[in-house]
Amino acid sequence: MWIQELSPQLSQTLKMILLISLFSFLYNTLLSFSLPRILRVIQLINLILPITLLCHSLEGIQLITVLLQQGYKTLSPMLLDILCLIILHINISQLNILPFLLLSLMCMNHEIFRRQIHMMNGDKLCMMSYKPLIKIRHGVLFNFPKINMLWAVGGCIKSSSTQMGLLTDTRRVLWLRAILKVFGVDYKETFTPVVKMNIVRVLLSVVVNNRWLMC
Amino acid sequence: MSSAFLHGNLEEEVYMKLPLGHPQSSDPNLVYQFHKSIYGLKQSPRAWHAQLSVVLEDSGFKRSNADSSLFIHLGPMAKVMFLVYVDDLIIVGNDSDAISHLKATLQKRFPIKDLGNLKYFLGIEIAISHKGLFLNQHKYVLDLLKDAKMIDAKPAPIPLDSKLKLKTTSEPLGSINYYQHLVGRLIYLTITRPDITYAVSLVSQFMHTPIVFHLNLVKRILCYLKGSAGRGIVMTNHGHTQITGYRDSDWAGNAIDRKSTTGFCMFVGGNLVSYRSKKQHIVAHSSAEVEYHAMTFTTYELIWLKGLLSNLGFSSSIPMTLFCDNQATLHIAANPVFHERTKHIEVDCHFIHQQVHSQVIKTCYICSHDQLPDLFTKVLTSAHFHHLLSKLGSINPLDPA
Numbered sequence: 001m002w003i004q005e006l007s008p009q010l011s012q013t014l015k016m017i018l019l020i021s022l023f024s025f026l027y028n029t030l031l032s033f034s035l036p037r038i039l040r041v042i043q044l045i046n047l048i049l050p051i052t053l054l055c056h057s058l059e060g061i062q063l064i065t066v067l068l069q070q071g072y073k074t075l076s077p078m079l080l081d082i083l084c085l086i087i088l089h090i091n092i093s094q095l096n097i098l099p100f101l102l103l104s105l106m107c108m109n110h111e112i113f114r115r116q117i118h119m120m121n122g123d124k125l126c127m128m129s130y131k132p133l134i135k136i137r138h139g140v141l142f143n144f145p146k147i148n149m150l151w152a153v154g155g156c157i158k159s160s161s162t163q164m165g166l167l168t169d170t171r172r173v174l175w176l177r178a179i180l181k182v183f184g185v186d187y188k189e190t191f192t193p194v195v196k197m198n199i200v201r202v203l204l205s206v207v208v209n210n211r212w213l214m215c
Numbered sequence: 216m217s218s219a220f221l222h223g224n225l226e227e228e229v230y231m232k233l234p235l236g237h238p239q240s241s242d243p244n245l246v247y248q249f250h251k252s253i254y255g256l257k258q259s260p261r262a263w264h265a266q267l268s269v270v271l272e273d274s275g276f277k278r279s280n281a282d283s284s285l286f287i288h289l290g291p292m293a294k295v296m297f298l299v300y301v302d303d304l305i306i307v308g309n310d311s312d313a314i315s316h317l318k319a320t321l322q323k324r325f326p327i328k329d330l331g332n333l334k335y336f337l338g339i340e341i342a343i344s345h346k347g348l349f350l351n352q353h354k355y356v357l358d359l360l361k362d363a364k365m366i367d368a369k370p371a372p373i374p375l376d377s378k379l380k381l382k383t384t385s386e387p388l389g390s391i392n393y394y395q396h397l398v399g400r401l402i403y404l405t406i407t408r409p410d411i412t413y414a415v416s417l418v419s420q421f422m423h424t425p426i427v428f429h430l431n432l433v434k435r436i437l438c439y440l441k442g443s444a445g446r447g448i449v450m451t452n453h454g455h456t457q458i459t460g461y462r463d464s465d466w467a468g469n470a471i472d473r474k475s476t477t478g479f480c481m482f483v484g485g486n487l488v489s490y491r492s493k494k495q496h497i498v499a500h501s502s503a504e505v506e507y508h509a510m511t512f513t514t515y516e517l518i519w520l521k522g523l524l525s526n527l528g529f530s531s532s533i534p535m536t537l538f539c540d541n542q543a544t545l546h547i548a549a550n551p552v553f554h555e556r557t558k559h560i561e562v563d564c565h566f567i568h569q570q571v572h573s574q575v576i577k578t579c580y581i582c583s584h585d586q587l588p589d590l591f592t593k594v595l596t597s598a599h600f601h602h603l604l605s606k607l608g609s610i611n612p613l614d615p616a
Binding site: 193194195196197198199200201202203204205206207208209210211212213214 | 264298308309332333520
């Protein structure tokens with residue numbers, strides 16, 4: 001509440017700094033808190049702060065994502081709506097985070113996911129096409145032409161047995177890696193020693209000057 | 216070399232889910248464990264390289280100190296060298312028996328396709344004639360122009376406008392990826408194109424925040440390429456393997472942060488092998504300091520080249536010649552006297568003194584007009600540009616002259 005009182009006097013920048021520090025604090029202590037408590041904190045934050053501001057900080061986004069992944073079963077309908085609003089308010093410049101959230105929503109439930117997509121079609125974000133390209137076994141493939149990305153969104157988290165839970169946890173880690181992928185940056189890039197082009201030229205020069213054979 | 220990666224041995228434990236369509240794929244408890252590497256694994260190229268190294272070292276090759284992808288076999292008579300670029304291999308040597316023996320050994324282990332004489336390597340076309348070699352990337356240039364939709368562009372005589380003024384403010388580019396993609400391809404093109412090296416080094420400084428102005432610079436380079444698609448480097452037989460280096464730098468030429476640019480080019484046996492254009496890290500007070508810094512930078516490369524050549528069995532006691540058009544640096548290099556003005560580059564000074572004293576390098580004066588690395592440090596007029604290029608050995612076989 002004190003932030004609300006202070007905010008008229010604070011400049012926008014200061015507010016942002018406060019936000020970021022608040023979120024980094026929350027994010028770092030996330031694992032040590034119990035989930036319901038975090039949710040309460042989040043609800044409180046959401047009451048205090050405009051959601052648009054929440055989306056302007058990377059840590060805020062991370063926090064939301066972690067929450068989505070960890071608390072999809074216990075989220076209250078109100079919080080879901082708030083999260084939905086967050087997605088609607090995501091800045092265009094942060095579009096590469098959008099699939100991140102979409103994925104998380106997808107992980108939550110196919111039903112909710114469809115609802116979110118539907119809601120977003122009514123907003124400015126529908127300038128991108130969200131139509132699933134192909135239905136793959138446990139998810140769908142999405143194409144985002146504006147940002148040159150092809151995302152597979154999926155994961156089968158329907159059954160909630162503990163055995164499956166473990167499996168999905170590892171899978172979620174794998175998915176998270178896939179999500180950080182950006183077009184043009186080959187995430188499958190692998191490393192092997194390759195020869196310097198200078199050496200190729202040196203060798204060719206030596207070959208020519210000594211009339212060697214080459215093949 | 217076909218399906219090279221499948222030959223690597225894995226050190227780590229890697230498991231894979233059964234693929235769809237496998238008779239037992241419905242059982243979630245079953246997985247594959249890999250013994251060999253597979254395409255798509257992160258460690259595959261490394262594993263393959265390690266495997267190939269083992270085979271080569273077994274057959275008497277030694278890994279060069281200068282580069283881990285170069286393997287050398289120095290026999291009493293036969294010299295064979297082996298270059299690895301992932302799954303593209305080049306073998307050179309003076310003894311045809313040793314080469315065919317090596318090929319046979321490799322073919323026993325891996326399914327290697329022998330493509331005969333070297334014609335094409337990583338997009339570089341290599342033409343052999345009685346005079347020597349001609350390296351070019353003609354096809355690569357044409358592909359690049361086609362992808363950039365510049366195939367019908369009006370050719371430009373030089374890669375950068377001679378009245379170029381760098382701008383820092385203009386509209387931001389819509390697609391940074393596109394810019395980065397184009398510049399990345401241009402960087403690869405500099406392998407056989409010393410002529411665009413300076414221009415490419417200039418545009419690649421703005422990779423993270425390109426503006427429309429920078430994209431226009433790139434387009435200008437593409438226009439130049441359109442007019443000189445077939446240009447490449449010639450390598451001819453001069454009958455020796457002496458190293459000579461040329462170095463140059465401008466002074467505070469970068470209008471944005473007043474840093475200077477180092478340019479150098481090096482010849483082995485009279486053929487251009489190494490060239491570079493690089494913005495220096497420091498802001499320098501005097502041109503002598505800049506030139507001295509460039510000299511140190513070039514000397515590193517010269518020493519590396521010398522090491523490489525002695526690795527290849529061509530050690531020489533003759534000092535490498537380093538040409539330079541700045542009298543002040545020549546004097547600083549020759550005289551072990553320190554001034555107030557050279558205090559802060561004392562480490563560089565000591566380094567060069569040592570190299571000159573131990574006859575590793577020899578500094579030589581060259582008049583500014585014949586200064587080859589001008590190409591790598593400044594924008595030149597068309598006539599001067601082409602004069603220097605022909606001296607570098609960069610020619611366009613389609614040029615009328």
